[in-house]
Amino acid sequence: GQSLEQPSEVTAVEGAIVQINCTYQTSGFYGLSWYQQHDGGAPTFLSYNALDGLEETGRFSSFLSRSDSYGYLLLQELQMKDSASYFCAVRVGGGSYIPTFGRGTSLIVHP
Amino acid sequence: DGGITQSPKYLFRKEGQNVTLSCEQNLNHDAMYWYRQDPGQGLRLIYYSQIVNDFQKGDIAEGYSVSREKKESFPLTVTSAQKNPTAFYLCASSKIGEANEKLFFGSGTQLSVL
Numbered sequence: 554g555q556s557l558e559q560p561s562e563v564t565a566v567e568g569a570i571v572q573i574n575c576t577y578q579t580s581g582f583y584g585l586s587w588y589q590q591h592d593g594g595a596p597t598f599l600s601y602n603a604l605d606g607l608e609e610t611g612r613f614s615s616f617l618s619r620s621d622s623y624g625y626l627l628l629q630e631l632q633m634k635d636s637a638s639y640f641c642a643v644r645v646g647g648g649s650y651i652p653t654f655g656r657g658t659s660l661i662v663h664p
Numbered sequence: 665d666g667g668i669t670q671s672p673k674y675l676f677r678k679e680g681q682n683v684t685l686s687c688e689q690n691l692n693h694d695a696m697y698w699y700r701q702d703p704g705q706g707l708r709l710i711y712y713s714q715i716v717n718d719f720q721k722g723d724i725a726e727g728y729s730v731s732r733e734k735k736e737s738f739p740l741t742v743t744s745a746q747k748n749p750t751a752f753y754l755c756a757s758s759k760i761g762e763a764n765e766k767l768f769f770g771s772g773t774q775l776s777v778l
Contacts, residue, residue, distance in 0.1 A: 561704070585768065595754065596707070596710045601764035640706060643764065652697070652767060656706035 556580035557655035558640055564661045565631055566569045573626045573658045575641035583644040585617050590657070591637045599626070599639075628660070636662045666691045670755050670770035675741065676778050677749060685740045685773045687755035696738035696758045699768065700724060701752040708751075714760060715739055742775060750776050 557577045565571040575585065584603035586597040601622060602608055602617035614627040621643040628635055645651055668689040677683045683685040689696065695714045699707040713732040727746025732738055732765030738757075742749045752774050 584764070586764065588767075595769040596767070597769070598764075598766040601766065603763070604722075638700075651709075651712065653709070654699075654707040656704065 555643055555645055557641055557643060557653065559639075559658045560656045561656070562659045562661065564663065566633045566663050567631055567633060569631050569662065570627065570629050571658065572630060573628075573639050573641075575624045575626075575655055576645050577624075577641070577655075579622075579643050579645050579653070581645045582619065582622075585615075586642045586644065586652070587613075587615055587626045588642060588654075589637050590640065597619045598638060631654050631662050633662050633664065636660060668755060668757050668768050668770040670753075670773050672773060673771065674769075675773055675775045677775060677778070678778050680744045682743050683775070684743055685742070685753055685775070687734055687738045687740065687753075687767070687770060689738075689739055689757045689760070690736060691768060692735070693757035693768070694735070695758045696732070697756045697758075698730065698738070699754045699756065701754060702770075707754065710740065718770045 558577045586601045587599040590596040600615040607616045612629045617624040637646050640654050640657045642652045642654045671686045697712040710728050711730040713719035716748040717733050719730050720747050729741045752772050754772050755770040758765050758767050
């Protein structure tokens with residue numbers, strides 16, 4: 554089976570930079586995704602890494618190291634609206650995408 | 665606008681009752697999924713389907729059933745065999761073959777037991 558580990562909670566102040574880590578154990582790894590979910594809402598896709606390195610999308614960046622089975626989501630210039638849960642998810646298997654999610658990290662942004 | 669719609673938003677189940685959660689998508693996606701979310705537990709896969717008339721069990725399928733008679737629809741039935749059904753249920757869809765195969769989620773159904 555697969556397992557993913559991420560911190561349960563991270564706190565930061567507005568304007569700061571925060572990094573949310575994700576380590577995974579899985580077979581047939583294809584890629585790592587990140588999703589954001591505001592309280593009571595639907596998760597929304599943020600990013601996907603299939604290759605090693607950093608992917609940047611505006612204030613959000615995501616990093617992957619396949620050799621270390623590790624990735625992170627980097628949020629810059631934090632805003633109050635970034636307070637949400639963030640989930641990493643692995644894609645496993647060939648030909649079909651069977652998504653497995655971590656337990657999520659609750660990000661609390663203080664003024 | 666294309667999207668994925670879940671209904672109802674809130675649902676109450678009596679003891680011994682089966683209830684069905686609706687999920688419809690007009691994104692022309694091949695794959696559809698049902699997840700259960702409990703506080704602090706993340707998203708756990710109940711069932712998924714990659715083609716009409718075919719579906720597979722996920723990690724926590726016991727006490728649930730699904731059907732996929734149309735590409736657009738993937739209803740989930742929570743049966744009386746599911747002894748702890750109170751949770752937030754999320755339906756998702758994806759287009760098989762895309763590089764990132766991102767999931768699109770519905771807004772969820774909160775199921776509670778009376």
